[in-house]
Amino acid sequence: MRTYYSLYSRLLSKQALYDAFRQVKRNRGAAGIDGQNLSAFEANLKAELSCLLTELKEKRYQAQPVRRVTIPKADGGERLLGIPTVRDRVVQQAVRAILEPIFDGDFHPSSYGYRPGRSAHHAIAKAQLFICRYHRQWVVDMDLSKCFDTLDHDLIIRHFRRKVTDGSVLGLLRQFLSSGVMVGHQYETTTQGSPQGGVISPLIANVYLDAFDQHMKHRGHRIVRYADDILILCGSKPAANNALKVAAAYLEGELKLTINHRKAHLAHSREGVAFLGVVIHTRFTRIQEPKLRGLKAKLKEMTRRNTGENLSGVIRRLNP
Structure with missing residues (x-):
């Protein structure tokens, strides 16, 4: 190195x-x-x-x-x-x-948050790939409690x-x-901690959490991580239970972080896996209802007839 x-x-x-x-x-x-x-x-x-x-x-x-x-x-x-x-x-x-x-350049390839040329859409696409093509349909869904504040x-x-x-x-x-x-x-x-709002805090968090990403990789687990939102994608329920134990031991033991145990759970893709504003199913993906309601409300506000804005201006705001 x-x-x-x-x-x-x-x-x-x-x-x-x-x-x-x-x-x-x-x-x-x-x-x-x-x-x-x-x-x-x-x-x-x-x-x-x-x-x-x-x-x-x-x-x-x-x-x-x-x-x-x-x-x-x-x-x-x-x-x-x-x-x-x-x-x-x-x-x-x-x-x-x-x-x-x-x-x-050395970060785990399935880490997507706050990285150049990567986005939440890429993270969702990787999770879809694992679930739909590679049949890793038992999923550990977890996030970290106050991650930035407790590094x-x-x-x-x-x-x-x-x-x-x-x-x-x-x-x-x-x-x-x-x-x-x-x-x-x-x-x-x-x-x-490293304050959310600091320019360098996202890089600090990624350097810190890459140790977890690499640990899971070496243990043979498939993950998708966007900042402190983590999916571990497994081929069976026993494998998912084991992955949760491995992840919790490293995050809380080695990295001194806290898993949000109220939200951490196992899910099968036939029931849907919530991740970054969408729900990923075995054969399709849909937007989560709260996100969809918010999107509809925003579109309704932006396209009100009494705004006085011409159509081309509305289109530019909808598709910047």
């Missing part, structure tokens, strides 16, 4: 930071704790990037705490987001641009260190992880 010793120098150029800002701008997003939004940052872009570049060169850069935002979930729970400042998002994106190509910091660094030994880059990762969070006006330390 190739090891990368000297990566920090790749950050130390105006072009690297400018490219990172352009990606951050494409992703949009709200202001962090300093109240500075993307427009304000861009209005003084040259000075902002020059300041960041100097701080990085002199090893004076310090990530700021993220801003806590709470989003209600469909099941009545809450999703906790952590919004970094724009300047921190730029540095995170620059680091991600260096690290992602190093790790992504172990030492394990994160250990997984990155398998390929990256540049202490300065690993130091930046440590900063992103331990910068803390502002909940209103109250500062809270972060001893675990």
Whole structure:
């Protein structure tokens, strides 16, 4: 396995930071704790990037705490987001641009979340392939409880260190992880997790969970994973029960994560397997009813007659 010793120098150029800002701008997003939004940052872009570049060169850069935002979930729970400042998002994106190509090529082929050129549609298609063509119709359906919020910091660094030994880059990762969070006006330390909302958090989660993917592969299990949504596809019910035990032991024992046992279950494809907004059956796939109702409501709103928008404009919004 190739090891990368000297990566920090790749950050130390105006072009690297400018490219990172352009990606951050494409992703949009709200202001962090300093109240500075993307427009304000861009209005003084040259000075902002020059300041960041100097701080990085002199090893004076310090990530700021993220801003806590709470989003209600469909099941009545809450999703906790952590919004970094724009300047921190730029540095995170620059680091991600260096690290992602190093790790992504070796990720498990059935990992689809937050990866270049991959999507939920690809994950669904792979699950359909296993079920319909290869007759792996007993399925373990599971997800992880508060996955991003409970990633172990030492394990994160250990997984990155398998390929990256540049202490300065690993130091930046440590900063992103331990910068803390502002909940209103109250500062809270972060001893675990990588905030949802952080630019580099999806890569961190994929590097972390790839250890699980590879463990299951070596044990002969077929999986499809999209972020923390996991399917294990098996040829029989006993095999599925065994796969669930193997997965739980590794996720909760080795990776210190928590399976959502209320949702984890075995299903046969003749009854339907819910995954990423669809239900996969042995011979067909359909959209889940809540998703379908939401889609119909959105289409109805977008095609109202009293919007005053001409037909070509409506079509462009429906098919951007």
